[in-house]
Amino acid sequence: MAAERTDVVIAGGGFAGLALGIALRQSLGASFGILIADPFIDRPADARASAIAAAARRLFESIGVWGAVAEAAQPILDMEVSDSRLADRVRPVFLTFGGEILPGEPFAHIIENCDLIEALTAKARELGITLKACAVTGFDAGSGSIAVECADATASAARLLVAADGARSVRSRSATNSTPRCSRARAGARRRA
Secondary structure, eight states: OOEEEEEEHHHHOOOHHHHHHHHHHEEEEEEETTTEEETTTTTTOOOEEEEEEEHHHHHHTTTTGGTTTHHHHHEEEEEEESOOOTOOOOOOEEEESSSSSEEEEEEEEEEEHHHHHHHHHHHHHHTOOEEEOOOOEEEOOOOOEEEEETTTTEEEEEEEEEOOOOOTTTHHHHHHHTOOOTTTOOOOOOOOO
């Protein structure tokens, strides 16, 4: 089977993967091939919510997505972190967040994941990014390209593979295991004598 050729395969269609794909398309143009592979591309609604820090919100603004979800997002003006149960009479506060980054700009917003994913997916489709409802199951880095395998038995050849599918990503662990590491004592710049 011939592999579909593209410039970048992004494994993971969550906030990070979709935002990266959109930013790459906007920066590098329509001739730069982008494929985002995630088994949940056309997922059922995600009932979770996320806190979006001001820096991430600014990124979503700059790629033209925040406007589609701004009305649904709620600003976080104060936050208290405690290691107690709701029913406890005394609830010591260990950490607090509050205030604004700039006047009128809260330090974060809370938004339902489904709203933000829908806006990111719509923007990616609008820009002509290829969205594939399939998990990346493996890769082989050769000279000049990376052979990327998907769970549906299709393959792609890419110049770059990005693992944006979470901390437990097989792709991230595979790449990390093959990368030489330096001990902390040896890391850093040295001056040659």
